[in-house]
Amino acid sequence: MLIHHPILGPRDAQEFVYLGDASLIDRPDGMTAGVDAFHDYLYNRTNPAGEHQELWYHEQGDRSWLVVTRNTVTHEITKVELARDVARARGRTK
């Protein structure tokens, strides 16, 4: 698989480490969220067959975190964004 890095261009997926569903960006607030919300965040996954937004870390490259939109049935990648941009768009400060 090739991942089209927004800054570096096409890179071999072997250069990356895979973390999982990009919903991991949306960590609940530890001061207000309850145990159930944290349990759901940490352990449960939607795990769709089809389009999936996921976190890849460019470990053997520029060490950026990316949000890759990829189809889990065909492995086709349709969108690659910097995770930082995605997190900020969702209201995170960093």
Added chain:
Amino acid sequence: MRYSGFRVIAEALTGHKGWKPVWRDPDPQPDYDYIIIGGGGHGLATAYYLAKEFGQARIAVLEKGYLGGGNVGRNTTIIRSNYLLDGNEPFYEFSLKLWEGLEQDFNYNAMVSQRGIINLIHTDAQRDAATRRGNAMIMHGADARLLTRDEVRQMYPWLNFDNARFPIKGALMQPRGGTVRHDAVAWGYARGADQRGVDLIQNCEVTGMRIENGRILGVETTRGYIGAKKVGVAVAGSSSRVMAHAGMRLPIESHVLQAFVSEGLKPLIDGVMTFGAGHFYVSQSDKGGLVFGGDIDGYNSYAQRGNLPVIEDVAEGGMALMPAIGPVRLLRSWGGIMDMSMDGSPIIDKTHIEGLYFNGGWCYGGFKATPASGWCFAHLLANDRSHETAKAYRFDRFLKGLMIDEKGQGAQPNLH
């Protein structure tokens, strides 16, 4: 029809005209007491034991494709019970004991071959870990032996014992481990279940679940609505897709695991062997092909096919361990979809919906678990409580901090 040596001889003398189809192909009834979703190894074993051991009737198995067409036909056929943790080892040892009596029990030749499995040791730390694991196995009634380097050399003199980075220092052996003809397991359970009146319904995909007031009433399928008092889901690989019909999200990711078989060779490996330094394991089929595999590809996938980097990685592991296989050609590679759970261990449990039960999260260890998984799931369906050996396989273990994490990796499915 019972199978026996006399039967084979009688049929040989009469032109093999007496063999009949091994199971019926019934249309679904309007309702059942039990519906098992998934006609693979685990689902068929569940139906078989539900009818045979737990005396239940009016059972249907619903299969989207054909019987045994999923992971039970795509694995590398290894059976073993060499686990460390209390939550796992009694269950897998129960499974291995069921394997040992399986062919007589369901009167079908599954080619259960206890040819022994060895896990190679390359460092002192690995020897300590293997010793501890072997002791844990023995304490749970399983068998284990620690082999010296010379004992391993006697078995396989052509291994690369003096690899500069990962010399072979010994091995942990389970002599009762081995291999089984995987398709025959599905066929044997299917035949046994059918003989006890279970309806095996193929080409019947579940497209929805009818749930009212927190209770399941039945399932919508491509062959119409089918009612049921209890529904058991055993569709590992596609668990998240099926349980989404009940509005549930699971502690599971689906990943692709590749496996490989080489061209046929003369007898080379008479047991099962795992490389302790890379992720590589190998056995030799009765047809002579080396059957081997390694790690999952590592990203969510439902594609049933993997990518080249893992093939390269597995081949490197094989070459590091067995330089002699260099000229051997690869015959086939394929992929299967694994339910990778958050702690690397399975789930056999009730759900919060009354009458809906779940069996999945088998990671890449589902095949060896087939008999015990079926037995324990049937026990849960019939008695509404967990079997003694499967008590730890609960949904709420993640909430309660009771994970069964053999590798100690944490909530990171692609690392288990």
